[in-house]
Amino acid sequence: MLKYALLGFLNYRPLTGYDLKRIMDSSTTNFWHADLSQIYKTLKTLETEGAIVATIEPQSERPDKKIYTITEPGRSVLEKWLGTPLTETSPLKEVLLLKVFFSGGSNSKHVLTQLRLQRELHQLQLSKYEEQIPIEMATNIELMQAGANDVLLWEATRRAGILYEEMYLRWLDETIERIETQFQERTC
Amino acid sequence: MLKYALLGFLNYRPLTGYDLKRIMDSSTTNFWHADLSQIYKTLKTLETEGAIVATIEPQSERPDKKIYTITEPGRSVLEKWLGTPLTETSPLKEVLLLKVFFSGGSNSKHVLTQLRLQRELHQLQLSKYEEQIPIEMATNIELMQAGANDVLLWEATRRAGILYEEMYLRWLDETIERIETQFQERTC
DNA sequence: TAGTTATATCGGATTATTCATATATGCATT
DNA sequence: AATGCATATATGAATAATCCGATATAACTA
Numbered sequence: 001m002l003k004y005a006l007l008g009f010l011n012y013r014p015l016t017g018y019d020l021k022r023i024m025d026s027s028t029t030n031f032w033h034a035d036l037s038q039i040y041k042t043l044k045t046l047e048t049e050g051a052i053v054a055t056i057e058p059q060s061e062r063p064d065k066k067i068y069t070i071t072e073p074g075r076s077v078l079e080k081w082l083g084t085p086l087t088e089t090s091p092l093k094e095v096l097l098l099k100v101f102f103s104g105g106s107n108s109k110h111v112l113t114q115l116r117l118q119r120e121l122h123q124l125q126l127s128k129y130e131e132q133i134p135i136e137m138a139t140n141i142e143l144m145q146a147g148a149n150d151v152l153l154w155e156a157t158r159r160a161g162i163l164y165e166e167m168y169l170r171w172l173d174e175t176i177e178r179i180e181t182q183f184q185e186r187t188c
Numbered sequence: 189m190l191k192y193a194l195l196g197f198l199n200y201r202p203l204t205g206y207d208l209k210r211i212m213d214s215s216t217t218n219f220w221h222a223d224l225s226q227i228y229k230t231l232k233t234l235e236t237e238g239a240i241v242a243t244i245e246p247q248s249e250r251p252d253k254k255i256y257t258i259t260e261p262g263r264s265v266l267e268k269w270l271g272t273p274l275t276e277t278s279p280l281k282e283v284l285l286l287k288v289f290f291s292g293g294s295n296s297k298h299v300l301t302q303l304r305l306q307r308e309l310h311q312l313q314l315s316k317y318e319e320q321i322p323i324e325m326a327t328n329i330e331l332m333q334a335g336a337n338d339v340l341l342w343e344a345t346r347r348a349g350i351l352y353e354e355m356y357l358r359w360l361d362e363t364i365e366r367i368e369t370q371f372q373e374r375t376c
Numbered sequence: 377t378a379g380t381t382a383t384a385t386c387g388g389a390t391t392a393t394t395c396a397t398a399t400a401t402g403c404a405t406t
Numbered sequence: 407a408a409t410g411c412a413t414a415t416a417t418g419a420a421t422a423a424t425c426c427g428a429t430a431t432a433a434c435t436a
Contacts, residue, residue, distance in 0.1 A: 001283060002392080008290035018415055031285040035393065040416065042391090065415075082291055085302045086283060089309050092352070094278045095189060097219035097345045102196035103270055104338030110271050111341070117273045125277060150292030152370055153299070156363045157285045164280070167355040175344045182340055190423080206384055226423060228386060233422095253384070 002034050002042050003051075007070060007078040010052060012144040014069040017043055023143070026136040027154070030129075030161045043068055051077050100175075112179055119172045126165040129158060190222050190230050191239075195258060195266040198240060200332040202257040205231055211331070214324040215342070218317075218349045231256055239265050288363075300367055307360045314353040321346055 005028060009020055017040045024034060034042075046052045051074030057065040070078075096118055103111040137154060140146070146154070193216060197208055205228045212222060222230075234240045239262030245253040258266070284306055291299040325342060328334070334342070 001281075001286070005286055005290075008286070011290070011293065016415075018413095028286065028289060031280050031282040031289075033279055035395095036415090037394085037396095037417070038392065045391095078290070082287060083298050085298075085305045086287070086309075087305075089306065089313060090282045090284060091221055092219050093189075093281075094219040094348075095274060096278060097348055098189070098193055098196070098216065099270060099274070100341050101216060101219075101345050102193075102199070102266070104335060104341050105199065108337050110273075114273045117275075118277065121274075121277050147292065148370075149296055152366065153288050153292050156366065157289050159362070160282075160285055160359050163355050163359050167351050171348050171351050174347070178340065178344065182336070204384075205386095206382095223424060224384095225386070225425085225427095230422090232386095247384085 001032070002038065003046055004078060004081045005032055005034070006039065006042055006046065007051060007074055007081075009144075010068055010070040011075065011078055012146075014055075014067050016065050016067050023140065027140050028157075030125075031157060046074070050074070108179075108183070112176065115172055115176050115179070119169065119176070122165055122168045122172065126162065126169065129162045129165065189220070190226065191234055192266060192269045193220055193222070194227065194230055194234065195239060195262055195269075197332075198256055198258040199263065199266055200334075202243075202255050204253050204255055211328065214321075215328050216345075219345060234262070238262070296367075296371070300364065303360055303364050303367075307357065307364070310353055310356045310360065314350065314357065317346065317350050317353065 005024070006020060009015060009023055015023070017036065020039050020043075021034070021036050024032070024039075043052065043054075047054055047068070050071060052068045052070055055067045055069065057067055096114065099114060100111060103114075137158070140154075141151060144150070193212070194208060197203060197211055203211070205224065208227055208231075209222070209224050212220070212227075231240065231242075235242055235256070238259060240256045240258055243255045243257065245255055247253060284302065287302060288299060291302075325346070328342075329339060332338070
């Protein structure tokens, strides 16, 4: 899947692996993130597949830059992926829910600690969406020379993040309260 | 992470790999799922680590059953994991959002198709939560001999799924509408 | 009688993820 | 002056997850 993300970015302009990491960190991280070494590996695969080509720009002081450009075959790979509808929903992997699920026996008190901590983290995440991201997005708009369509869709993904965090906080509050009242009943 | 899920189930009672798959499919799938071969591989790792032991139950007609039982070291591995709070939120991987993000250029019409299809899928998912899962949960409660604490927490994870699906549907409706109006403005 | 579902386990190949390493600059802090 | 930390750039190794399928057999269904 990462390969399509990389092609998606390279479809706007040529970039290095390092660039891609930075741009992902300021745009798609909240619904798709990747490690640097993973990006480099995927770029190598894409190169051998002929979807991108590398130009080496020698630098005296730093490691040489490898600038990747999307090819015509690469463009059609991307187009094909974009045009193929998903027949399933993206599966979730939520560690917190796993923990909650298995905390019935012994660790009933620990759950509350965990939930309260996650509440803080999600609160933080939500405020990030509201402050930091618009600025980053402005940078990206310039960098990628985005049009009205791009901006609309990018905003839609940001909105998804906000709704997700709000939903999560609501669930946390609800759950914390329920657990607290059950515990009070128990000790009475 | 899967190893903790498996330990979590085996903490209730001894089970085979096949059992584990079925129980996961009727309880944690929506926030943690795994493939059968992955389960078998993880069980093997857990066995070499000494967290579980296998008893082979010969069967004449079928392949022999390998029943796994959690050990004392295994129990403390699980306890330790449950007691260690998460310092981060679980990262999301949402393919649909990736597609939306990169559909600005050419495929602006395809996006709507994709969003409408996902709407159907999530609608289905939501109705599953409301009908099927309570029955499955009742089976699990019996099977795992769950107490009041277990049930409360299991319900909490189910509730998370419902809220998630409702949120997703709201986002889809909102986004579909926004894109539609932008397209109408464009063609006028 | 052919096809599907259920029971039961495992191997191999491919991808993904995390952690560590290399190298060189500049900036801030002690 | 020395130390550490952030920036810039890339790669390797180890572990984890996923996908695809092989192997058995029995029972049910079309």
